[in-house]
Every structure is written in structure tokens, then in C-alpha cells.
Amino acid sequence: MARTRKGRDISGWLVVDKPAGITSTAVVNKVKWAFSAKKAGHAGTLDPEATGVLAVALGEATKTVPYITDAMKAYRFSVRLGQATNTDDTEGEVTDTSDARPTDDEIKAALGQFVGDIMQVPPKFSAVKIDGERAYKRARSDEDFEIAARPLYVEELLMAERPDADHVILEMTCGKGGYVRSIARDLGAALGCFGHVEWLRRVWSGPFDAEDGISMEKIEELAKTPEIDAHLLPLEEGLADLPEVKTTEGGAAKLRNGNPGMVIVSDVEYGDECWASLHGEAVAVGVYKAGELHPSRVFVRATQ
Incomplete structure (x- = not known):
């Protein structure tokens, strides 16, 4: 029997202003603990003595990590x-x-x-x-x-x-x-x-700035309290460098099942990678082809 992963179904990005003297992995582990999250990962290692932006993804936001890793x-x-x-x-x-x-x-x-x-x-x-x-x-x-x-x-x-x-x-x-x-x-x-x-x-x-980062001291202070959730950014922040297209309820249902879904586009061309949203929330990332998004990553919301 597969082991059930314990923790909260919480998704989003936390921008940490990493201090010197701690590894990137240790920061991720501390964030995961503070949010009681099921899953966490970072977008680009910093050396232990380096400081500044360490973007930590929780839950479904981990699916957007490659886009931050590849960013300037x-x-x-x-x-x-x-x-x-x-x-x-x-x-x-x-x-x-x-x-x-x-x-x-x-x-x-x-x-x-x-x-x-x-x-x-x-x-x-x-x-x-x-x-x-x-x-x-x-x-x-x-x-x-x-x-x-x-x-x-x-x-x-x-x-x-x-x-x-x-x-x-x-x-x-x-x-x-x-x-x-x-x-x-x-x-x-x-x-x-x-x-x-x-x-x-x-x-x-990418879209994350050190000046907006939370300190490790603040993470410790707010750990496992409702207040810490206010520092979490939407997972859509990790898609800032990709064009956005809109989808419909029907299109979203198909995309969530891993199938091509209808999208409404403006300046996206055939073969472009983009992400589809419904009511402002990311549904999937994929390739646009003739009126449809062919998904490569699908976001599963806890409420779905």
C-alpha cells in the first residue's frame, strides 16, 4: 500500500530572503515545516554563505519551478x-x-x-x-x-x-x-x-525580489499559524514569463483530465508554450495549437 503524504494541500510561492550560513535545502525544509505543507521545492540553489532571493514553491506551485529556474x-x-x-x-x-x-x-x-x-x-x-x-x-x-x-x-x-x-x-x-x-x-x-x-x-x-522576501526569523515566528499564509504568493506568479490564455468551464474540464481544451487567445501563435486560466486561476501549461491548449502540466486544486 502506498504511503499517504501527510501535510496541508497548500499551493503557492514564498519568497525567502535567505541569510548566510544555511543551505537552500535547509530553507526549503523549514518552510515546508512552517506551512505544514505536503510538498515543497526551490527554484535555484544558493550557496550556503550567499544571501538573497530563494523562491520556495509549495504544492502545485512546484510544477512551475522550471519557469523560475530558467528565468533571468x-x-x-x-x-x-x-x-x-x-x-x-x-x-x-x-x-x-x-x-x-x-x-x-x-x-x-x-x-x-x-x-x-x-x-x-x-x-x-x-x-x-x-x-x-x-x-x-x-x-x-x-x-x-x-x-x-x-x-x-x-x-x-x-x-x-x-x-x-x-x-x-x-x-x-x-x-x-x-x-x-x-x-x-x-x-x-x-x-x-x-x-x-x-x-x-x-x-x-524572475518575478521575485529580495526586498519583498520574508526572513527566516519571521518564518519561525509565524510557523504553523494562520498569519503565515498571508505571505504566500499565488502559484500563477511562477508563470509570469509565459503568455496567458483564457479557457472556458468546458475547456478547463478537459484540460484537468489531461486532454486538449479550447482556449481564447490574443497574441499567442501556433506552437507557443503558454498557460490557461479560468477566473484568474491557472488550469494548465501547454502548447497552443489551432484553438486548443495541449497540456503538459495540469494544476490540481485542493477544492476541485
Whole structure:
């Protein structure tokens, strides 16, 4: 007999302003506990020492996680110049040092090579899988291995501040799969002085902004009370980057059963991915074809 999953049938997004010193998984577990939710997941890991937006999906909102994971994201971070570490951040051991310090103009000129469609090698201390095993596990065992470069789209990389000769604060907007630690490492190499990330904050992720995030202290304070539900955003927030089409009661019934359903469109074209709504609530995500939405994901509401 299948085990029944305990918890509330609650769906939506919680924007957490993650503090340093906690893993993304630990945040998800705390949110799941606080809401007594059956199911929870996050849209894009943050390193334990990183802060900022960690978007946590509950219930049916977990079906929209891929759309937030694929969305553009913005980061603000400090690069410590003159030192390389084996983790590309302050958690690791210093492996190389340099007395060279670039000028502001030299830094600005070097940033251009990291904008646009670039190839990036993830840090060895990362969750990238190498032959089925996490890279960080191999790195901790002092294994000698290489990680293949991966494509990354960087929309913008700017120098925001230069507090002193040893530090530069950068702001970056990029697509899915970007490693800020790799940017710091590669920038240091390009400038001939080495570099690693000193601190990192994700400012926004898709439609979610750190300024609107709830703190872990507030989650603890409101845990398992009716008041915590007020901080939950609708699951539709996770579909902000997809076009919306309207459906009818009859169309919704078909879509909920996994069948194509009639939709009313305005600027959606044949073959476009979109989501169908009924009375403002998401019914399904799918592909539009000749007046119908062919569903790939269907949302099951607790009241249905």
C-alpha cells in the first residue's frame, strides 16, 4: 500500500530572503515545516554563505519551478582581488596570491569579455555531476578532474563600487546556470591578479525580489499559524514569463483530465508554450495549437 503524504494541500510561492550560513535545502525544509505543507521545492540553489532571493514553491506551485529556474536573475557580489582559493570563495584555502592590483579602468575593460553568450567552467566545489558523482565530493577527496565549460548568457556585468584596491563590487544579470564564483575566478585570471568571491547576494530572480522576501526569523515566528499564509504568493506568479490564455468551464474540464481544451487567445501563435486560466486561476501549461491548449502540466486544486 502506498504511503499517504501527510501535510496541508497548500499551493503557492514564498519568497525567502535567505541569510548566510544555511543551505537552500535547509530553507526549503523549514518552510515546508512552517506551512505544514505536503510538498515543497526551490527554484535555484544558493550557496550556503550567499544571501538573497530563494523562491520556495509549495504544492502545485512546484510544477512551475522550471519557469523560475530558467528565468533571468540578478546578483550583487564582492570580489577579493589578489587571492585565488580552491573553492573560488572565502570558504576555501588560498592557493595563489599576487601583489598586482588593476585600476578601475582595467577592471571595466575586462568585464566586457564576460558579457553576452559565454562559456563558463563551474567551480570544482559545486553540485555539477561528473560521471554521476557531485564535483564537490571529488574535490573534497583531492581527485584530479576537469569540468567541461558550459554556455551562459550574461545580459549585464557592471562595476558598482571600488571600496579599496583589494576589492571590487560587481552587479550581474544572467540566465540559467550562472556561477558567480566562476566569474570572480575568471575575472581575476584575466586581470592577472587572481580573485574570489567574498560575499554574494541574489537581488532578484524572475518575478521575485529580495526586498519583498520574508526572513527566516519571521518564518519561525509565524510557523504553523494562520498569519503565515498571508505571505504566500499565488502559484500563477511562477508563470509570469509565459503568455496567458483564457479557457472556458468546458475547456478547463478537459484540460484537468489531461486532454486538449479550447482556449481564447490574443497574441499567442501556433506552437507557443503558454498557460490557461479560468477566473484568474491557472488550469494548465501547454502548447497552443489551432484553438486548443495541449497540456503538459495540469494544476490540481485542493477544492476541485
